[in-house]
């Protein structure tokens with residue numbers, strides 16, 4: 385099921401590359417965490433409709449998926465919150481777990497998702513969501 389979601393998301397984003405139609409962009413996105421990297425790490429989604437992310441942590445260690453703008457990430461780099469879970473844009477992922485979260489991007493633009501566990505961002509746990517009108 386998860387593999388199917390990832391495949392669909394990849395197919396949809398490939399289709400989106402040839403078209404500017406918002407309708408071609410996926411509202412179901414699968415992101416796999418494997419060897420402390422996000423796969424895929426560049427995602428295009430439509431503005432103004434709910435987008436459901438299925439986050440799969442395949443690793444035997446904790447990760448997190450925090451999405452926001454530069455100011456948001458600056459706060460989290462300095463932050464001391466050990467666990468996230470109350471907000472759709474902040475998801476904690478214990479080892480070998482899958483969680484879903486739904487976000488509506490209310491304006492076009494680029495947001496970044498990062499794992500802020502010590503060293504993980506520097507190792508490459510960074511990705512981009514581009515919300516397109």
Ligand SMILES: [Cu+2]
Nearest residue numbers: 447499501504
């Ligand atoms: Cu991590």
